[in-house]
Structure formats: structure tokens, C-alpha cells
Amino acid sequence: MNLAGHGLVWAEPNLATTALSSDGNHLRLEGPVGAALSGAVTDQDRAAWATLRARLLRFAAVLSPLNHMSPPRIAKAVGNPLLKLAMIGLRARLMGAREFRELGRILLTNVHDLLDDELTSPLLKGALAFEATLGGWLGPRSPNTVLPWLVRLSGQTAGVQGALGLPKGGMAALGAAMAASATAAGVTLRCNARVARIIVDGERVQGVTLTDGEEIRAPRVVSAIAPKTTLLSLVGARHLDAGLVTRARHLKARGGAAKLHLTLRAAPDFRGAKLTDRLLIAGSEHDVERSYNPVKYGLVPDRPGLEIMIPTAHEPSPDGTHHLSAIAQFAPHAPTDRDAARADMLAACMAQLEAHAPGIGALVESAELLMPYDIEARYGLPGGQWHGGELSVEQMLFLRPLPGLAQYKGPIPGLWLASAGCHPGGGVSGSAGWNAAIAMEAE
Template sequence: MPSFDTIIIGAGPNGLAAAHRLASKGAKVLVLEAADAPGGGAGLAHLSYNLDPRVETAMNLAAHGLEWLDRNLATTVLSPDGNRLRLEGPVGARIAGDLPEADRAAWAALRARLLRFAAVLSPLNQMTPPRIVRGAGNPMGKLAMIALRARMLGAAEVRELGRILLTNVHDLLDDELSDPRLKGALAFEATLGGWLGPRSPNSVLPWLVRLAGQTAGVQGALGLPKGGMAELGSAMARAVVAQGVTLRCDARVTRILVEGERLVGVSLASGEDIQAARVVSCIAPKTTLLGLVGPRHLDAGLYTRARHLKARGGAAKLDLRLKAMPDFRGANLKDRLILAGSEHDVERAFNPVKYGRVPDHPGMEIVLSEGSLSAIAQFAPHAPDDRDAARAAMLAACLAQLEVHAPGIGALVERADILMPYDIEDRHGLPGGQWHAGELSVEQMLFLRPLPGIAQYRGPIPGLWLASAGCHPGGGVSGSAGWNAALAMEAAE
């Protein structure tokens, strides 16, 4: 039996990115994955919006099978009367369709401003958050580059950045635009993967985080890999194996083993124990701390704060097998389709979810391929009283929404599967089915993510590191948290 100095828990994008970086620096790495295949949440995902360029390049994903079918996918915004908009280029650089001239000009200005602000913040994604404690030198020094970039925007822009960071998506859109289709699509986009509606406080910052991502060097562009996003996960796994990492699937970790004050390895569900001096948990911090480490090895304050970590997912995943391709009133079926209604509809879809109920009119992001339709439907309750009833109601609501936009689609459905946030938690281990393995809300960002005191990837026990989407800078199939954590481990050696 070979021995390993590093065990990584979870072969999602972050686990694979961390494994690759550590192995490339000489570590003997074992990755343990509970599922029967690697890739984690990449298998749930539709599109790439924030694959970390460091990860794509260093792992040489192209050599391991990553091929982009489209690096700049267009979005069609559906409308029940067929009067749709087509957002072309990154983040709707051009809009085709019947849109008032005033909205075109206002969107061009707002889009440019949002992208500028997101670009100022984007270097944050590639750094370990500063530690805000006495004796930590000048923690804000790390942020000096961001401050400098912001200052280069000029005083008026800095004031505007401050203003929009504190406002909400609804008000920001309402100040500038009038067309409900455009406002609805943007409100949907801004809240995708979150547990917040467009009117929720501070909802612009998570949108800027999303807009900071890039595909093939283009900020805000959406990428569609050949074979779908699961192929991106597979390419990462192939790269890791080629780097000499041992990857074991069907290997669920049930315990992180601690002796005295120090971590010594992990136990698997099979009963096997594996020793290693360093364990990198690339599953949600809440699960790691409460489930794998346990209260015995945590101080009471940290345990309580971990219990209070917010991890509510609001996205359901719908998969339809179809006898034939549907007709979305002539829309280009190669586009990403967004069905959101107006900005008010997006908010209305969030309202019942707060109380554990299913919305009548969920919004959807739809991707079609031969014989199948995949949709991310928002919002869906993560903790309804009756899970089966909520799942059935959500499926019915989604099918009804689709029927409005693609009349006759119901008759084409051969098979329909829907995963609610709690199904995603049960199958994939994301607490609450939360896209970011912990909500990406202002109070859980940067040096507060996942929790103050453990926001620099170093866990609360010597030898334990945290590196999932629940850590800075959050989720998406990016590998950023895993890569940043590996750099922090190198710096600590």
C-alpha cells in the first residue's frame, strides 16, 4: 500500500485543482471521492463562466480533452408572445430584438460600468483573503492593489461602486432600464445559484463576482464545452492522474482522524483508515467541521459559528428526455435560453421559497442538446415540509412554464427527472443543495468565508486545510479555491 503525505477529500473542481498543484510541487497525493466518478458539481452544471485561467493553463486541460464547442454562447430571452431578445457577445454586448432605443443605450452604459467594477474586484479571486486580527501586520495591505485599481477609475466611479455594492439588483436595474424582459433576464442572471431575490439587500456584489469570471480570456463570456460541463470535470481528472495523483472513487470519508491536537488521517465508510499528515477538505466547510471533524475537536465558539453558516440552495435541476426537439417559437435552440418573465416575476419566484413553498412560475436557464433538455429552475425550496409533494409541485410548475414558451413540449417528454436542493444535498453532499457550498452573501465573503479565523484555507486543526467552493472566492466550476489553498499550503511550508 503506497503512503501519501496529502489526502484530498472530494474530486470536484476544487479538489482536482488542489491535487494537481500540490502533486506538481512534489506532494504524494491521494484523492478520495464518494461518488463512482470524479467531477463533482461539474456534472450538474450547464455552462462555464469562471474557470480559473491558472487552472486551465497549468492543468493543460486542452491536452486532456477539454474542447470548447462555444466560448461565447448567446442567450435568448424568451417571451410568451415570441417577442424575444437575443443577447449576443459577453454579457449582452449586443442585443437583437425589439428593444426601446433608450434601453439599448442605458444597458450599454450599465453593462460597461458593471464589467469595469467586476474587473477591479477580479484579482481578489486569486488571493488568500487577509486575516483581520491584531498582530497580523497590515492585513489591508493585501487589498492595496484593489484599492489602487479602484482609484484609477476616478472619484465619481469609486462613489458609484460604493453605492451599487450597497444597493440591490432590482433597484439598480429599475434606475436604468424599462423593458421587463431585459430586466427579468438580468435579475435572473444576477441571482443564479444564490439564495436571494433581486430585491434582497446587497444582491449586486454576488453578481459582480459572477461577472468577474471569464472564458478563454473574455470577461463575462459563457463557455460550453464539447460533451457538456461533465467533460470539463473529466478533463481535470485526467490531468490529475497524469500528474501522478492517485484517485479513488466510491471512497466516502466519514471521519477526519485527530490524535491529541493533530490530524493523522481519515476513515472511510468501508471501515478503512488511511494515514496522512495533511488532509485537504474539498467538500463544504459546514459538513467538514460538523460532520467529519465533530464537536469534540472544535472549540465551542467555532462549532456554534459553523452551525450558523448559511447554506440554503434555491436551484433545482430538471432533465427531460424528449422524443423530438421542441419549438420555442422559433428561438435558436443552440443558445442558452432564459425564461424569467420580468424582474417582478423573479422576485415573486423567490418569495414562497423563503417559507418552504414552491413558486407557481419558476424562472429557468435552459440548455438543449439532441433529445434532451436540461434546466436550472429557480427558485426551489431547500427545506419544505413535504419533500415529495414539493418535488412533484416543482416539476409540474416547470412543465407548465415550458408549455407556455414551447407549446406542445409536454407531449414530447419521454422522461422527466427533477432534483430539488435537498436531493442535490443527498446525492452530491452540497449542504442545502447550495451552489457555492455555503451562501455567497456579503456576510459570508472574503475574510468572512467560510468563517472568520479560518478564511485563509487553514483549518482549525494543524494539518487540516479547507478548499471547497465554501471557501473564498466561492463556487462555479472554477478550481479557484483549490488552487488558492494549494498556494497557501506552499507558502506555509
């Protein structure tokens, strides 16, 4: 999309991470995926992490071509997709018998055991366990937690594998660059035009009806919102066969990430940590697991993990206030009392912040906390789920979003699916849209 040519500038293309300790003995991970560790870490852990990191990045790179292809139809796979799969298998085998076996082993283990086998530092294990489960509905001890982490590690920022970037002007600036690029390519964009219904007539998609009643006719409709919402709300059960409706209803979309926004009168002090870093509060791998346990029962954890960014440390605000934006995990997606859960979660987040940046509470001018159900209401992500549908092994590859729909082609002629709810899932990668466009072109 030539986003750089359309205004995208990185405030920081490769953010360092500081894993915060409440006694100020922090651990700093610099370079993509913590290439260099400093602070609270032993030489033994530094060496063990270097080996594990290299292995994880190698495995993620071997699997990464999967992100840029339609998952093959297992029953009918022929030609190109099968060849691509065979190439990935070959690349995995070419790593050598030992690494190939190791890939198989770690894919079947869980993040907690993987980290516990190799590392000793609770702060390092906590930071990595938080990283691995970010956006998921899985604790580090849940089965099959390594594959989603490898998918995350296969991503790139500015061409660097595993790097995390911050656009100048924030994420909205990325959207603006995408919009400018699309407009230059001849696309007409309409904002504030909410689709109420996809029009199906004569067993074909014929266009969409907006919430204000306007009809837009088109032979093809590409839905870039979650497949569950597209099928059940926009198309409607009466146009789908009963089996598909049941399977769509059973699609798992439980979001565990809440979003916290604070306006602060002055810069907070996280006991000397650099405010331009990405700051993590995830004291140990056990803390991450303990923050996941209550949400299974719709309850708020006492000590949620936090991924904190302070964009105003990169680009000062005109009035000198600071903005703190954090992902708080885990948060219940369906508590019995939503308002009470939101208030409890805000209190738990503020207690975590206060323990790591004493006095921060007194700096707060305004606070907003979006729980997963608030994110669902505002942005339409079912369950507020990060990936628009859980990225768990039983909902990955040719099973994503559902068997038979994994090639981006909807169940009704003319309908295409292109959101994070499709293969290979979410994060801001554009992969699902890219693959859907290729599939449409090939049709």
C-alpha cells in the same frame, strides 16, 4: 492545468442567451454578458445597457484580483495580502472620483433598483435579475445583491470575462480533463471512496476513514467539500471548541436552485428561438422576485424562472432524442412535505415550458427533477446550496466560511479547506482550490 492539452474542447466558449417571451417576441443577448442586444429592445434600453454593462464589467475586473488571493486577516494583516488589498483600492480609485463613488453606491444598492434606475424593458430586466441572483438565496430586491453579481461577472471562460461556455461532451468532459491533468502530474485519484470521518489524534489530523472502514493515513487532509459538512460531520463536534461548533451550525446554506432533466422525443420549439442558445424564462424583474417570495416559507413558486440548455442541439444524440437540462429557480430547500414539493415544482416547471414551447409536454419521454434537498443527499452540498454555503456579504471574503478560517487553514493542524464554501465561492472556477494550494505551500 493545461486542460486543452488533456482533452477539453469547447462546444461553445461564449454562449448567446435568448430571454424568451411567451408571445415569441424574444430578446437575444449575444457576446459575453450581452454585448449586443437584438429583438425586443428599444434603442434607449440598448444604449443604457451598453453603459451599465461596461460599468459592471469594469467594476468586476477591478475587484477580480480578490478571487486569486487569500482574504487577509483583518486583525493581523501585514505584508503581501495587505499590499494586494491596497492595490485593489488604488485600482478602484484610479477609475476616477465619479466611478469610485458609483462603485460604492451600487455595492450598497440592490439589483432590482440598479436595473430599474437604468432600463425599461421587463424582459431585459427579468433576464438580468435572474442572472444576478442565480445560485443565491436572495431575490433581486434583497439588500446586497450586486456584489455577488460582480463576483459572477469577474469569472472568465477561455480568457473572456463574463463569458459562459459549454464543454464538448458536457460538464463531465471538464471533470475528465481535470482528472487526466492531475494524473499526468502524479496524482492518484480514487473514485467511489466516500470519506466517513477525518481521523484526529493527538490534536492533529492523521488521515481519513472511508465508509467501508479503510483508513488512509496522511499528515495533511484537504477537504474540498463544504466547510459545514467537513467540520460538523467529518471532524465532529468533540474535536472542536464549542464556539466554533455553534458558528459552524449557524453557517447559512440555503439552496434555491433545482435541476430539471428531460429526455424529449423530438426537438422542442420555443417559438423560433435558437436551440443552441441558453434560453431564459424570467419574464420580468417582478417575476424573479415573485418566484423567490414563496421559498422563504418553504413553498413552491407558481412560475419558477428557468435557465435552459439543450446539449443535443450542439451535439446530436445517436438515437435522435433531445436532452433538456434546466436550472429552476427558486425552489424551497426545506419544505414540510418533500415529495409533494418536488411534484409541485415539476408541474410548475412544465407549465412554464409549455407556455413558451407549446406541445413540449407531449414530447417528454422521461423527466427528473432534483430539488435542493435531493442535491444535498446525492452530492453532499449542504442545503443543496450552489456555493456550498450562501455567498452573501456576511459570508464573503474574510468572513468566508467563518472568521478565523478564511485563509484555508482548518481549526486542527493538518486540516485544510478548499471547496466553494471558502473564498471566493462557487461556480466552476477552481479559485478556492488554487488559493488553498498557495496557502499550503506558504505554510
